[in-house]
Amino acid sequence: MTSSCPWHSNPTATNRRAMPDRETLIALKAQQNAFVLGTRKSNLALIQTGHVADDLRDLHNVEDENGQLPAYPFTFSIESMTTVGDRNQTTPLHLLSPYSSTQPAKSLWTDELEARLIGGHFDMLVHSLKDVPTVLKDGCEIGCMAKRHDPRDALVIKEGLPYKTLEDLPDGSVVGTGSVRRVAQLKRAFPNLVFEDMRGNLNTRLAKLDNPSSPFAALILAMSGLTRLGMAHRVTSPLSSPTLMHAVGQGALGIEIRTDDIRTRNVLRGLGHWQTEWSCGAERGCLRVLEGGCSVPVGVETEVVELEESDPLLQGIEDPFRDEVEAALTEESPMLWFSGLVIPPSSRPSTPTFSRDSLPPLRKRVAKLTLKGCVTSTDGKKHVVYTPAPIIVRSYRQAEKFGEDCARKLREMGASEILDEINAIRKEREAADLAKAIERSRAAAQEAEKVGVVQGGAAEVVA
Numbered sequence: 001m002t003s004s005c006p007w008h009s010n011p012t013a014t015n016r017r018a019m020p021d022r023e024t025l026i027a028l029k030a031q032q033n034a035f036v037l038g039t040r041k042s043n044l045a046l047i048q049t050g051h052v053a054d055d056l057r058d059l060h061n062v063e064d065e066n067g068q069l070p071a072y073p074f075t076f077s078i079e080s081m082t083t084v085g086d087r088n089q090t091t092p093l094h095l096l097s098p099y100s101s102t103q104p105a106k107s108l109w110t111d112e113l114e115a116r117l118i119g120g121h122f123d124m125l126v127h128s129l130k131d132v133p134t135v136l137k138d139g140c141e142i143g144c145m146a147k148r149h150d151p152r153d154a155l156v157i158k159e160g161l162p163y164k165t166l167e168d169l170p171d172g173s174v175v176g177t178g179s180v181r182r183v184a185q186l187k188r189a190f191p192n193l194v195f196e197d198m199r200g201n202l203n204t205r206l207a208k209l210d211n212p213s214s215p216f217a218a219l220i221l222a223m224s225g226l227t228r229l230g231m232a233h234r235v236t237s238p239l240s241s242p243t244l245m246h247a248v249g250q251g252a253l254g255i256e257i258r259t260d261d262i263r264t265r266n267v268l269r270g271l272g273h274w275q276t277e278w279s280c281g282a283e284r285g286c287l288r289v290l291e292g293g294c295s296v297p298v299g300v301e302t303e304v305v306e307l308e309e310s311d312p313l314l315q316g317i318e319d320p321f322r323d324e325v326e327a328a329l330t331e332e333s334p335m336l337w338f339s340g341l342v343i344p345p346s347s348r349p350s351t352p353t354f355s356r357d358s359l360p361p362l363r364k365r366v367a368k369l370t371l372k373g374c375v376t377s378t379d380g381k382k383h384v385v386y387t388p389a390p391i392i393v394r395s396y397r398q399a400e401k402f403g404e405d406c407a408r409k410l411r412e413m414g415a416s417e418i419l420d421e422i423n424a425i426r427k428e429r430e431a432a433d434l435a436k437a438i439e440r441s442r443a444a445a446q447e448a449e450k451v452g453v454v455q456g457g458a459a460e461v462v463a
């Protein structure tokens, strides 16, 4: 990995002197216009982070009127690290992220990265938004979300099989996917098919699928991941409601920063895509109210369409937040609160800084927001869908609030019952798994003792 910081690229330097403390590290990088982007060590994560770094370079290192690049260009280097989720590719995800009512769910992919973000080693983290918990660690926030790709799931058929859709698959066909949400919704729509867990990175999964001796006839994967890895040609059919609603945040990237890091906040201005931010804000608001500490089978579909304040269409759409007065934006406001309001800078957006006297230029936006959400029981038997009428929103916060309201409505409609059941089953299963693990380690210890005895005996004979 290349890096502009000497102690990142020179391993012996780390041995000779102590790691600089957080403040020194941050100050040194600031002096050098250097930013370190952190991400997971998977193909997909590295490709995504590469795109973000390229976009940031394009945005900031622009030529002046004389065709000259800035004398001190910004550097955006990438460093990847293996996370708990990556290290363990075999354990089903629900066992890797045990039930907890206090810890945010699904932080498998982000915990270790966040620790190094807070510590000043990374300046921003590039995540698949889908993998980012809806509650972030104190001191961290999503600085922006990059433009979303196709958020849908997709069907991939085993090489050589003639099928195109789930409807085509013969009864009893085995379909691989690692996600509770996909299994729950698909079991409901296709009780004749068998859904089995499959983990591993995308390439491994495709190889397992295509292996003639594997039982799998098909896989369900995210369209965006396949596209980013150049595998879009493997998609035989995209899936959407009513068959399968996609995961919250699927297809979008979330860039996480330190809340107090004005330098990185500024450098991200102009990178976010406000329609993506408002859509995903609504989806994440909905999930946050539904999950309460564990990952749950929630599907969504969202659309944000910008309208003019004078658009006659506006009259026919519900406008629940019309009279709401929002708290003023300050330099401490979360970055996403500026989403859609901030006019994207035309060039060198990093030069002006946020200060109490000079907030970035703001513009009012009006958009039609459509959100549809569902919660499905693990066996697919109970399924609650809420499809409210579209509403008018004028900020990220309003979109988020609408998502939260939809979640409350879903809970009233029966989602709470489904979620309580899932939590109860999860706790039971974890207790059983724990008991099994204890039994296994006891058996292994006994086995080791036996081997030890035999070896000891043999050694005596030799002696």
Ligand SMILES: NCc1[nH]cc(CCC(=O)O)c1CC(=O)O
Residues within 6 Å of the ligand: 128, 129, 130, 131, 220, 221, 222, 223, 224, 225, 249, 250, 251, 252
């Ligand atoms: N948890 C796995 C994961 N996290 C992000 C993606 C890619 C899809 C995306 O960008 O949202 C995938 C793979 C998949 O679900 O098929």
